[in-house]
Amino acid sequence: MSKKNEIIAEIKNISKNFGVTVALNQVNMQIRRGEICGLIGENGSGKSTVMSILSGMQNATSGEMFYKGKIWKPSNALEAARNGIGIIVQEIGTIPTISVAENIFLGNYDRFRRYGMINRRQMYKAAQLVLEKLNIVGVDASATTDTYSIEQRKLIEIAKVMANNPEILIIDETSTAISETGRQVLYRLMHDMASQNKAVVFISHDLEELMEHCDALNILRDGCLIDHLEKENFVAEDIKEKMIGRKLTGNYYRVDMDGYDSEVVLRADCITTMEDLMCFNLELHKGEILGIGGLSSCGMHTLGKAMFGLTEVIDGQVVLTDGNVVIKNPKSAFQHNMGYISKNRDTESLEINASIGSNIQSTGFEKNKWFGPFISAKKEKKYAQLMVDTLAIKCTGILQPVKALSGGNKQKVVFGKWVGVDADILILDCPTRGVDIGIKSAMYQLIYDMKKKGKSIILISEELPELCGMSDRLIIMKNGKITGEFFRKDGYKNTDLIECMI
Amino acid sequence: MVHWKKGISIVIKTITIPLLIFLFFEILDRLVVGMGVINTSADIKMLLRNLVSSYAFALAINANLGAGRMDLSIGGQMYVGVIFGGVLAIDLGLGGVGMLVLAMLIGGLCGVIVGVLFVNFRILPMILGIGMTLIFECMSFSVNNQQGVTIYGKEGFSILSDSAFVIGVIIVILLVMTILYEYSSFGYKLKAIQGNQGLAHNNGINIYINCIICYFVAGILTGCAGVFEAAFKGSLTPVLGMESNSVVFNNFFPMLLGAWIGTFSRNQTLGILMGSLSVRVMIIGMSRLRLGTTTQNIIVYVLLLLFVIFNTNKGKIAYNRVKRKRIAEAKRMREEKK
């Protein structure tokens, strides 16, 4: 009935804005039966966003979609799943406290109902069958899900999506979370789907993987579709260039070649955390911008937290060389003039119901003392106002609640917390995430100014151009280990960096 | 063979706690006062009557607490259910069974009201519970001249004190609730919601309906518990000023202990029965020693406190084990690097 290469779904002029940030700009895409279609692009290029719109997890700002010849407007992920669009997402999608079978048939229990009761044995059997079909071995459908590793849970999730018999299967960067054997399961599944004349969309960072398995490739950059390539036109160098090829204009990033002091200010001495890091060493010099890059699961976020004492360091220690202070908790880090900006701005860096003023003042109690334990309201007001003025935060006043601000201005408030207290060492975890271009460049200027003043900065980011543009020294991590170290004076080559990441 | 062994071990684990408590007090009581915990049929009767109300109430608390909702209004629901149901049953001459059914229905209705309000208001369950308690207590005062309901000596109500009937009710509760939680579609959905509400919602489970059913079930159970409580005391007089909460607090221990015992058999309903039994046996055992009610309460709550401390911090043991392993690995690696 359905022919190979027949268009099963089509995306037309889809745009998506998050506030002022444009995540997708007029994207067009066709998904054909019997084809594995790859989707590649940097972090923030919009590849996940476009697929989450197709699978009903988000709504587009404008544009339209067609599925099986009809207008497609799913209101939620469930509607999409019932109509045959299944998506395997990056995040954990299984419930750990229930059995594997219950996870596989989550929300579909009624099909096993007999006389008002759920036939558990039949459900286990059906689930085991789904697992067997996918060649997932070593998973017992009747066992509780949390007895399995994260990787096996990912496979269970794949089984859950496949239990709905999808016609389009979307795999969103799942392969990075699983090992070689798991990947083989995934690849076989993809090819099986394609040979049954169903469609697969494969999102990945790994170019080699994509080139090997995909029949066609879509390249996204900054929310725009850059190119569509068929298999016979795959050339690695060409694709990479299209993927990264962003031209830097003016002094968006810093242009100087200034070095940094040789004096070490902060040192991670063979630190181990409960997750990710094992016997990890790092040194930060005075006046240095140290970039740390990698895939988001590489452990760099944990590293940032561990350096500020937020994550427990179970072995080894983080030491401030000035006075040999060991950083054990955020309190001691704060007392010794360190600052930290989390990548989860709204949930960790800000108290969004509180005012701009009280957020900025939250780090400056000591500075605003009147006498004894008392705080001078006057000083405090001046302090917050100064930050609002210097950082040009657009607001109605320091009493405005933070939640009313745009992403960029919120992030400026976060910066204000640490600029105000004049922190000597700053750990920035994805400081420009979800921030529009104008404010981004202001922040780069700010970071550069801080470096000029002799502050030391650790810049953790998922965006390579930003890291290349700002860092004096760049460390690339993979699986909790350093896989490459590069220096500004040598110049950064994107291909080398990506090599180390994946 | 393996299944058989596993089954035996589950049974043993499930009955260990009540059995140990029974043996402890049996020995202690015989040593101190020369009498066992249970001597006459009256003792059994008392144990059963206390057990059924404590069991039903503990289950009612668990119905919502399992999904992270603490509903304090179930005490108030109990008073409304029992007093309205009891007065109606006496007026209509329906007898004990009629009162039980009516109280359960009215209790269930109260539960549905709270559930619907919760789903619409979405304020903290506990806060909603406090507000609703005030309203329910006020309602329970509005009938029968603020006298509540008296069933002592009334015809047709003696069945509520009949041991066989009480055992029957316990078995029915055990079976119905086990089917509801372990075998029905509702139970499966509830478990998914308990694990991760957002994910369950995304996968098409109607969390709102499920939540209202939970409140409904809790209301029914609380009505049932209240009827036996009234039968035990002979009457139930309404209370004001949040006093009805005390019945909720009093049944926390059986519920928590039971939920823990239930993890062995993966059946909360059975576990809570064992939990209630343990606490009731403990209380009878203590009263044999002629300890006053307040002393008993103090001992029970100190035990509850210890249990809660254990329960909250038991995850740390596993965490520390992993931590030690990781530290050892890190040490090894450090040596290698040198």
Add this chain to the structure above:
Amino acid sequence: MKKIISSSQNDRKVKLKFNDMLDIVKNQRMFSLFFPFAMLLLIIALFSILTKGSFCTAGVMKSIFNQSMIIGTLAIGMTFIFTTGDVDFSAGNVMGLAAAVGALVYQNGQNIVTTICVTIVMGILLMLCNYTLSVVLHIRSAMVAIIGLTLYASITQQIVGAGTLRIDYNLCRNLESGAFRYISFMLFFGLCLLVYYWTPIGRQLRFIGGNVECARQAGINITKARCIGFLLAGLGIGLAGVYQIIRTGSVSSSVGNGMGMDVMLATVLGGMSIFGGAKSNAYSGFTGALTICALNQGLLMVGVPSTVIQGVRGVIFLLLVVLNSERAATLPSRQQF
């Protein structure tokens, strides 16, 4: 088909507008500051009209103030705990136990000064115990409250026994009518306002209530701030215990029962969110207590039976909470309860 879509979109727009307007009103800083006072004045005005002026006399006002003193003192102290989002409703029974111990000391031949000191110290010690359980041992504050409430109530019963512990009536009379009560209350209230608004502790507590993780990342010493909060709450509870003793001249075994809930009611009626956070105010509990007492007194004078008053209170309470809290996207659960 198209028409339907567009009309439904319109509906959504209208709805959004209404919510937005409500939000704008609610987010006005002045709203949360003046709303409770407006409520209080409204109630006084309403009942003055209904009772044709007899409500608005100095005697009634003084009696309302006196009635609200104990709950008010408890609530002012407990604000420090509610601010961090901890739901602790055991305050009433903590006060009961403190008062019982104080009365016991008096019966054993001590003078009234020692009694007062012992009561206050007991309040502080018991709250330190709650602090250990909820902050050090990580038990959820609601669970601590449940256990604490019942445990303290049992111990109180054990101490007091069947009768009551009596304190010399004339002594209490003198203390109650004298300046002691007002001076000590004002001192305590002043101290709380000072800590809450002019030291880092108050700001830190509000920050913790709003976003604990953010507070941690801003280098705030969370355990220390919360400890001071519990200490001040204990002080308030001890003081309330003293007022309780001198008000009735005796301590019965049911002293303080249900008062913990009343404290929560008062705090919420005073315009504070029970989630704590940025919008918390140190005086919310006191204005709330005044509101409750005015409401009670007014309804009584209008001739509403005392049992119905409680129902009215419940309805008003729920309405205020609904108005004052943001509607969650899904059902609130788990960590929060």
